Amino acid sequence: METDKVVVSPEGEAARRTRFVQALSDTFRALMWQGNKQTTGFMERIGLTLPQAVVMWTLGAYKGTVTMSDIAQMTHQSGATATGIVDRLVDAGLVERVRDIGDRRVVYVQITAAGSTKLEEIEAERQKQTEQMTERLNDKELEQLNSLLTRLIVSFD
Amino acid sequence: METDKVVVSPEGEAARRTRFVQALSDTFRALMWQGNKQTTGFMERIGLTLPQAVVMWTLGAYKGTVTMSDIAQMTHQSGATATGIVDRLVDAGLVERVRDIGDRRVVYVQITAAGSTKLEEIEAERQKQTEQMTERLNDKELEQLNSLLTRLIVSFD
DNA sequence: GCGAATATTTTGCCACACGAAATATCTTAC
DNA sequence: GTAAGATATTTCGTGTGGCAAAATATTCGC
Numbered sequence: 001m002e003t004d005k006v007v008v009s010p011e012g013e014a015a016r017r018t019r020f021v022q023a024l025s026d027t028f029r030a031l032m033w034q035g036n037k038q039t040t041g042f043m044e045r046i047g048l049t050l051p052q053a054v055v056m057w058t059l060g061a062y063k064g065t066v067t068m069s070d071i072a073q074m075t076h077q078s079g080a081t082a083t084g085i086v087d088r089l090v091d092a093g094l095v096e097r098v099r100d101i102g103d104r105r106v107v108y109v110q111i112t113a114a115g116s117t118k119l120e121e122i123e124a125e126r127q128k129q130t131e132q133m134t135e136r137l138n139d140k141e142l143e144q145l146n147s148l149l150t151r152l153i154v155s156f157d
Numbered sequence: 158m159e160t161d162k163v164v165v166s167p168e169g170e171a172a173r174r175t176r177f178v179q180a181l182s183d184t185f186r187a188l189m190w191q192g193n194k195q196t197t198g199f200m201e202r203i204g205l206t207l208p209q210a211v212v213m214w215t216l217g218a219y220k221g222t223v224t225m226s227d228i229a230q231m232t233h234q235s236g237a238t239a240t241g242i243v244d245r246l247v248d249a250g251l252v253e254r255v256r257d258i259g260d261r262r263v264v265y266v267q268i269t270a271a272g273s274t275k276l277e278e279i280e281a282e283r284q285k286q287t288e289q290m291t292e293r294l295n296d297k298e299l300e301q302l303n304s305l306l307t308r309l310i311v312s313f314d
Numbered sequence: 315g316c317g318a319a320t321a322t323t324t325t326g327c328c329a330c331a332c333g334a335a336a337t338a339t340c341t342t343a344c
Numbered sequence: 345g346t347a348a349g350a351t352a353t354t355t356c357g358t359g360t361g362g363c364a365a366a367a368t369a370t371t372c373g374c
Binding site for chain 3: 206208209234235237238241242245260261262263
């Protein structure tokens, strides 16, 4: 019969795909797991918690004019949470609050000199860690991985 | 001169590598970020927190004979933390504590029938989500990504 | 100038996360 | 056999992060 020729292995292909996705799903879980462990060590070394580091990165990326609302939005947190995290960064002397003169409701959060130094330390540490993690991959593979992951990120929303 | 031919661009190669690593490092950070946001939605849908889900996964992987110490060790947490998480899973009816008869100090944590059902739901949801995330990648790319990430995981410790 | 909108903080509540102390049990040394 | 130490788990105290709802302060619209 002709259908035998046209459809070679209908379940086979779908199953193959499912198997690949499943394998990747497990890899992601393992990666999340290992990543968590590694992140813990990283955070201990730099002396900040992850949410605190994320706020510092945000400030580093948009130097100078970041409001509390911006932070809450960019880090996907409620304003109340952002207040708490920034409070602790202020206590640590890495950041300071400055009220806007024009609109006295808004509060800018700025990196202090100590904060800048800390941020550089963090970035150096992060770079070092990624280097260590990728030492088994050659340049071509590195580029490939980056490309594939970037396409994954695009798929997120 | 011969050295001109042998060493084409000494700094260029190292710089190229550094650039690749840096790009990947940024991609990782973005991935962690987006992943966090996505995880939040995932957890809301399944009605558990991430630490709770991790414990459920652990129980699913080592069916039947998992002690509190095992959980603490496998999830990289202190015993005190594990106690709290398991407490809440017990409250939710997904898990139960059983004392060892021989050594009455040790406590086994076992998945209940409701817990098994929940675990299946979680896995289905996770599979669905990975499928959605990877829909832009073909089979070959999927395999490639999995292979590269696996080699990354190996490099962790 | 008065009510609605906006930006931030405060409050109250819960989940983690840890070390240290407490509890219960087992093992070893004598 | 029992006292001393080791082991497994929980309890306690403290701190961070997470949110919604209320409170506060300020600006905007009309």
